[in-house]
Amino acid sequence: MHGIILAAVLISTYLMAIAKRMPALIRSFRYQSFCLFLSTFIIALAERRPGLYIIAALIFALKVCLIPYLLYRIIGRIKVKQDIGLFINPQMSLFCALVFTYLSWLVAGYLSAPEGYPKTEMLTAAFFMVSQGMFLMIFRKTALAQIIGLLTMENGLFLLASAVSGGMPFFVEIAVFFDVFMSVLIMGFFVYRINNLFTHIDVHKLSRLKR
Amino acid sequence: MPNPLIIILHIGVFIVLAPLISGLISKIKNNLRMRRGQSLLQPYYNLAKLFSKGEVIADTASWIFRAAPFAVFASALCAALFVPVFMAAAPLPGVGDFLALIFIFALGRFFLALAALDTASSFGGMGSSREMFISALAEPALCMAVFAIFLRCGTTDIPSIFASCGVSVSGLAAALALFLVAIAETSRMPLDNQETHLELTMVHEAMVLEYSGRRLALIEAASYIKQLVLFLLIAQIIFPVTPEYRAAPAQIFLSLAWYFGRLIIIAAAVALLEVSVAKMRLFRAADFLGFAFVTGIIASLCAILGI
16 A cells, blocks of 8 residues: 555656646645655554654645645746746656666665665655755756755655654654745745746846846 | 357457447546537447448559558457456467567557558648657557566466456556556547547548548447457456356356446546546657656566565
8 A cells, every 4th residue: 555655656756757837746746745645644544653643634734735725826926927947858857757766766775674664665765756856956947846846855855754764753843844834935925026026937047137 | 279159259249349438438528528428329320330331442542551441450359369358368378468469559550550651641641650659659658567567477468467466556557557558549638639630630530531431440440449458458457356257147247247347447537537638739749658658667666666
């Protein structure tokens, strides 16, 4: 059962690689977070830790509902064209994602224990998500796509933590959630301001001085 | 020596059943769009009409144009012989496996593309070039899915795959890849549209535009059979549990219900996908099928990891 969820996480992350428009990217982030929620919920059921239930509920509330909603609102508000600005076209991105998967599988093979934690498949998915998030931050032009990249990295780190030690301590987790939520709020506001000021959100044009 | 009666029965089931799936899909699609839609049996009426009509063949057409529908139909039937339907075994044991199935489909497509070029109509050439473009992308994805299944089950023989493999993550991912490829192979919505003859978008329809009457009916029947074969494979990989084949009437009824239930689920999924997506630009096909390819690779990865 857990394997199916991990495969779904992988597939939703590949969906991010081929997304060409902002709504598609947000939708795939939502799928990814939902899979993460399911994974956490299943671990919570298996290990009967009440803290994990709360964390799963928080994932659902924040990453599946609230953050995608905020991002949708921002793209509705700024009314720029919804292209996310690709440096590398979808096919090449997909190919890069494949290479990342392979590399993270290699790394996970070195790190994983033969039995018990950390499991190879979870480590593979976690490393892959982190590298894919970094990829999105580097190779997409618009600020919103880079926010999604950051959130994907955060999701990957969460999965990494639960792969290595069955989850971070409860209070650390809560703090991280509020951190993420606040950062999305602030970055969303920031994107909105950038758009008002410059009439676009392409971060590569920001390095030029405004006259 | 396989029993000839069983082979004839097997082929008969395929020919009779195959148009029903198309009718079912179009019925579900129309109902989802709040329309009443055509009757479930409409594909049969179409076939009957086409078989009773005379046909027109261009003066410039060579023997390839005349022979191609038979080659296409024969390749579809041949592929159908590898897939078990109402028994646990295929009627021709040990003759062909999953990989052979892929290339038998490719043979039919090859003849269809040749025939479309043969009459030198501009639509035919355009259609066959597009079809080859799409199938060149679809084939690696299909092969990848088959390799994943091979890694998982240790065999590419279809009846043994059906018999031996339980539910697994790699199987599900492979089935997803197969599903995406089946969408492309049966010329369905994100890549092609069966419902229109709009010249800018048609792929399969452009290839068969020159055909009429009996030969057109044969090509249509072949595409129905191909669709049924692909759906059966997907259904069997997603829901690998086969009820035991005993001679008791209740058991036969149960296995038939199970068999149709799976096909109805697959048909509903196809219809849902077709209603909910818009047609892609032709060159977006590379993204769509590239995704299918990557899904196949995920399936292989999961098979290596043993999940």
